[in-house]
Amino acid sequence: MKKAYNQTWIEHMYIQSTASEWVSKNLLTKEQEAEVKEVFEEKFYRPGIFVKIGLFFFAVIACSFFVGFVSLFFYDTGSEVGFSLLSLICCACFTFFLEHLIKTNKLFHSGIDNALLYAAVTAAMVPVFLLFENADTWFYCLLGLAILVPVILRYADLLAVIVAFGLLFLFMSSLMVKFPLGKALLPFGIMALSAAVYFFARKIRSIYYTACRNILEILALVTFYLGGNYLVVREGNAMMNDLSAAIAPQISFAPLFYFFTLAIPAFYIVAGLKKGNRILLVIGLLAFAFSVHTYFNYFSPVTGSQLLAGGGMLMIILAVGLIRYLHTPKHGISDEQEGKRKFGDLEAILIAQKLGQTPAESGLEFGGGEFGGGGAGEVY
């Protein structure tokens, strides 16, 4: 599938960001970075997040009123055929605008192209749903995937990847729950499919799909864990079989799921640290937190407040201990500050939320801003 965005510029963008990372480590000089920017130039239109939001917002308005505008020329939008025709025409127009704007305005996931793409895909889906009424869920999933996969290959859009991932799992589950045996084996099916998706994603090498690959890895790791999580399986089992007991009944293979609940996060964390894979590590930590929640949901020797205080205490001790221990790098792991602080504002808001008085947005600074402070000059 031919790619919509200029592949060379994307590569250049990556080279530039790598170069500025090296500058912050004092591996390159500022002059060399400027030279890199000149030689490996990219001309994408990439506004800040706020302009992007504005562009997306107004593009959605424009798209919806464009549909209204086109519908003025139709007599029978009430009938299925008329409506399908209308949405197909809109889909064609949106796609045309999308391609045209990407070419002329050098867009690169800049809000407008996202909005147009979603509008086009939605418009393409409408006739499908109108023509195949009362079909099975799996059939709709398959049709949705048939539309989304070429879209992903061409535009590498994140939301499309997420939706396609969801459709894939819905497709498999809706097929499996048709059979009693399939229902029982659903957790294993989900885990197997997640593993397959993960290893497929790891194989993607093209820089064009980096973001898509990362989001696929994250989603696959999360579903793999949830598929084996004791709480999810037990509650899901009760829900699927319409068991209305106050407490979900015990499940078969329970010890196996105990093992999964404990072993998967541990495996993620260890593998993440060994391979230096941040996605694995962070998902592993979050999964571990959820495993703790799973345990205390069924076996609770302490009250909620004691758990909070004790858990918090343990986390503080662990973190402070590790920070001390890693003062000098050990086993290929360090506590060196890398990059600038991205989530400082979020932390402040999180803490502020707790106060009742909400000093939101305590220091969002855009434009000129502070840049390149971070870890500069600490290495050498």
Place this chain on the structure above:
Amino acid sequence: MTTSSILSALTGKGIISQEQADAIADFHADRPFSVHWELRSILYMGILLFSTGTGILIYENIDTIGHQAIIAAITCLTIACFYYTYKNSLPYSNEAVKNPNKLVDYVLLLGCTTFLGLEGYLQFQYNVFGSRYGLAVMIPTILFFLCAYRFDHRGALSMAITGLASWLGLTIAPLSVLSANDFTDAKLIYMAIALGAVLVCVGWISEEQNVKKHFAFTYLLMGGNLALLATQVGLSSHAPKVVFFLIGAGLCYFFILRARRAQSLIFLLMGTVYGYVIITYTIFVNLGADAALGLGIFYFLFTSVGVIYFLLNFKKFLGIKK
């Protein structure tokens, strides 16, 4: 694309020498994996959980601990926080102060929080301020303003602004301006517009006069948001509409122009979106329902394309050179 392919591209173009490329490759080969942010996140989450848990524990066991003991503990903690901040702070400056001790920021925030908690506790338990609520709000507000400027802390500043707003009976937190304020009262709308305008002015002045320039963002965002939302409500529900329209349009114009100088794109967005809503609303109200229905589709289609065109080319319109 791997490190080695980038390096060979760079050496191929003659930007870096072979030795430098080797050095970078070596650096990448045995660079340790940093878990800095993960550890910090665990630490902050731990502090958050621990303080929440302890708070609930104290609340559950308040009978056995006693109020005096708790007040004494909170007072000690507050004093300790402010003392630590004072001891470790750098001298006042009109510029942003870069304190290498990052902990100070958090300790000051903790101190401000516990001070609020302490005051609330005293009022709830012993009714210290009686019905003089204004005084109860004013004390922390003044303290937070002082702290914000003395210790250069934007979090304390936004807490102070919040306090100032609640002294006037307003809620200023950006996401709850509409839901938490009772704007059916015309007096409150004027109050909100006035406070918002004053805050915007303060932000503007602090930028012009170079006094704590980095505070301008907080002032402008909170004040501008409050004033603009209040004018929208005023425009739709109260007379005289012309006044509200002029104030709102003026503020939007100010924010769009400001984006030219500060390159703060959030203000560009604020000015554009609020301005669009104000103008659209005014046009449609004056046209009447029938004409509005007929024109609606064309109006929204063409204006939104126009706004997109403006946002795509705002640098050209505002005369920003990259």
